[in-house]
Amino acid sequence: MEAIRIDISKTLNFLSQSEIETYQSSVSKSRQALAQKTGAGNDFLGWLDLPNQIDSAYLEEIKQTAHHLKSISEVVVVVGIGGSYLGAKAVIDALSHHFSHLKIGGQTPLVLYAGQNICADYHADLLEIVNEREYSVVVISKSGTTTEPAIAFRLLKQNLEERYGKEGAKERIVAITDPQGGALRKMATNEGYKTFSIPPDVGGRYSVLTPVGLLPIAIAGFDIEQLVTGAKDMKRLSESTPTLQENPVSLYAVVRNILYKKGKKTEILVNYHPRLQYFAEWWKQLYGESEGKDGKGIFPASVNFTSDLHSMGQWIQDGERTIFETILSVKNTKKRIDIPYDSTNLDKMNYLVGKSLQEVNKQAELGTLLAHVEGGVPNVLIEIPVINEYYIGQLIYFFEKACAISGYILEVNPFDQPGVEAYKNNMFALLGKEGYEKLAEELKAKL
Ligand SMILES: O=P(O)(O)OC[C@H]1O[C@](O)(CO)[C@@H](O)[C@@H]1O
Numbered sequence: 001m002e003a004i005r006i007d008i009s010k011t012l013n014f015l016s017q018s019e020i021e022t023y024q025s026s027v028s029k030s031r032q033a034l035a036q037k038t039g040a041g042n043d044f045l046g047w048l049d050l051p052n053q054i055d056s057a058y059l060e061e062i063k064q065t066a067h068h069l070k071s072i073s074e075v076v077v078v079v080g081i082g083g084s085y086l087g088a089k090a091v092i093d094a095l096s097h098h099f100s101h102l103k104i105g106g107q108t109p110l111v112l113y114a115g116q117n118i119c120a121d122y123h124a125d126l127l128e129i130v131n132e133r134e135y136s137v138v139v140i141s142k143s144g145t146t147t148e149p150a151i152a153f154r155l156l157k158q159n160l161e162e163r164y165g166k167e168g169a170k171e172r173i174v175a176i177t178d179p180q181g182g183a184l185r186k187m188a189t190n191e192g193y194k195t196f197s198i199p200p201d202v203g204g205r206y207s208v209l210t211p212v213g214l215l216p217i218a219i220a221g222f223d224i225e226q227l228v229t230g231a232k233d234m235k236r237l238s239e240s241t242p243t244l245q246e247n248p249v250s251l252y253a254v255v256r257n258i259l260y261k262k263g264k265k266t267e268i269l270v271n272y273h274p275r276l277q278y279f280a281e282w283w284k285q286l287y288g289e290s291e292g293k294d295g296k297g298i299f300p301a302s303v304n305f306t307s308d309l310h311s312m313g314q315w316i317q318d319g320e321r322t323i324f325e326t327i328l329s330v331k332n333t334k335k336r337i338d339i340p341y342d343s344t345n346l347d348k349m350n351y352l353v354g355k356s357l358q359e360v361n362k363q364a365e366l367g368t369l370l371a372h373v374e375g376g377v378p379n380v381l382i383e384i385p386v387i388n389e390y391y392i393g394q395l396i397y398f399f400e401k402a403c404a405i406s407g408y409i410l411e412v413n414p415f416d417q418p419g420v421e422a423y424k425n426n427m428f429a430l431l432g433k434e435g436y437e438k439l440a441e442e443l444k445a446k447l
Pocket of ligand 1: 081082083084140141142143144145146149203204205417420
């Protein structure tokens with residue numbers, strides 16, 4: 001099997017190979033701190049060994065549960081926010097038929113999401129849709145007290161119980177949560193739900209290779225064994241290649257840090273395939289929550305090309321020169337479609353006759369790359385041969401490990417997220433939660 005490929009040649013107008021070399025010792029130290037668990041956040045390194053720890057019996061248990069939910073559901077609602085749903089959605093979207101929700105006899109059950117926002121219309125529409133179908137719920141929350149998913153689960157639990165009775169609802173709810181503590185664990189034990197555990201040493205944004213990601217992905221009908229195999233192979237590659245230049249994981253971590261130091265404060269993850277849109281959303285949480293702290297950190301952004309070339313293209317080509325791009329490039333698509341001949345040729349597209357759409361998309365990618373580099377935007381290329389479970393598994397581990405190394409180079413703790421609490425505290429105070437009275441007064445005065 002091929003490995004994903006990184007090409008940094010289109011950053012070399014902006015940095016030099018010798019600059020990269022100066023990071024050798026910093027990378028070695030970071031890698032050592034991860035392997036020996038001596039760095040910041042070392043109690044959250046469980047994700048490092050996950051690909052090797054997941055055995056076939058565990059995967060089988062996940063598949064059995066997926067099979068059960070599939071057999072009784074047309075829709076499965078995954079309730080969670082942040083790391084509790086982005087990994088699953090990233091992988092499911094990347095692998096699914098683009099119009100699976102409309103495909104006759106297509107993929108069932110359909111996986112929908114709740115609790116990733118607090119929008120009344122979204123949740124009312126969701127309840128309307130699930131009430132027209134047989135459905136189940138997978139509720140994912142490490143803490144069990146995150147406001148958004150807790151509210152959504154409350155709504156769905158009550159709805160399931162009204163519809164199927166308490167016993168029937170129990171058969172349709174799976175909880176993925178902390179092995180011992182937390183509100184959701186307590187509720188699951190009280191109610192007798194089937195549960196899976198999130199290892200305590202794996203944070204939300206690093207949890208896609210736990211049941212948090214694996215169960216929804218299996219429910220959607222994808223091969224979780226291949227996903228884990230891809231991650232395992234990337235783990236091996238990242239550990240067995242000590243040379244910075246030959247280790248794609250270390251190289252990516254270093255190049256983005258050098259660019260950041262040179263004033264490239266925003267990294268834009270670029271894709272040319274709509275199914276990768278949510279992969280970028282997963283990547284944004286991973287890098288944003290891991291590095292954006294202590295007044296530091298690259299701002300992770302994303303664009304979907306060629307669509308966004310007609311909206312964001314102008315800014316990227318000509319705007320403030322504080323950005324670099326990382327292209328998530330795909331060598332081959334699964335399906336081929338060719339440009340047809342048209343006798344009128346009014347649109348002047350006959351010069352493309354016989355070319356495949358992927359060929360046209362590829363040339364758009366290359367043309368854009370050259371134009372953007374020319375315009376002062378360094379480009380890193382990360383290429384996978386094709387979008388499938390195996391390569392998505394490689395990409396997941398690639399980005400996770402690179403994020404950890406990159407965070408250590410930046411001298412932040414890549415495994416905590418203290419800043420997320422600020423909005424929660426204000427929200428609790430404004431909503432009148434007990435214990436937040438003083439803060440509520442202060443906030444109201446400000447408002
Ligand atoms: O699983 P929980 O506890 O509901 O948390 C959800 C998300 O909130 C965070 O704790 C903060 O955004 C993430 O790390 C996590 O993915």
